[in-house]
Amino acid sequence: MTDLPLVEALPMTPTVDPDRFRSLMSTFPSGVAVVTVTDPDGSPRGMTCSSVCSVTLDPPTLLVCARSLSPTLHAMLKTAQFTVNLLHAHARDTAELFASGAADRFDRVRWSARPAYGGPHLVEESHSVADCRVARTVEAGDHVVVFGEVYGIERCAPAVPLLYGLRAYSSWRPGTEPS
Template identity: 35%
Template sequence: MIGEVEFDSATFRRVLGHYPTGVCVVTASEPGGGPVGMVVGSFTSVSLDPPLVAFFPAKSSSSWPRIKAVGTFCVNVLASDQQPLCRQLAGGAADKFSGVSHRHSANGSPILDGVVAWIDCSLEAVHEAGDHYIVLGRVQALGVERPGPPLLFFQGRYGAFALLD
């Protein structure tokens, strides 16, 4: 039947966990408040013309409303050796950016040191999608910092990418 679910959320999460995702940190700088950021595993390119990307924060996120209020953000693609940074920024510490080195993009958002790549965006649109939002960002600038394998999340664990010939 349409609309009826025949599985629970644990099954949904377990099955979708068989698809690896990259790990990114979305950052912004609050006026007078310093950096704010959130770890996301749901990031994708959307359009080349205009250049759009998307990520999907949970409605329960405490960081997303702060980033939304700024209106600009930077997506930082974490490198495979940045799992400690990921854990620090995903934690609930009051100052989770303590000791995190970064510089600011043209729009003022933190670009984290050592990331594989960064994508600087202005907020294009936000759409509700169940218990998450679909956030579209218009790419203003981007760059590769350190070519190499990104940090991946797969079946509840972190890992790295290996190229096959």
């Protein structure tokens, strides 16, 4: 590994208002995922997450961001594993359900769990699923960035992803031009 030189930080200026920042980020569409984990007591936990991205291919690693107070995050940290369910274009209701915080969310969708999984798989709602081991965490404001080393992948349906941007859900089909 190469040691990179540290760059001297510029003087701090006041940060922008959180609402302005939220407005800025709403213009950047992203895929939608439901991050799941099985709590040590056996209870499934899950949350909708659009803060998911790849980090490195070797080892295969992705990251997710979760609120510091999230029960899903706390279960991820206790079990040191999780699953990222990448939702397909027809899974908007599931995205909204897992964003709502409804206590009965796992009673309202079909899911499967096996000992080898990082968390429940939402196979009917996902185009792809990645099982991950927690490799590292970084606290960032009111969130925690969780780096997950991917140890399993399942392809569930044709990859037509559900997207979220401009405060609305949409989808994108490869080979189509934007309107």
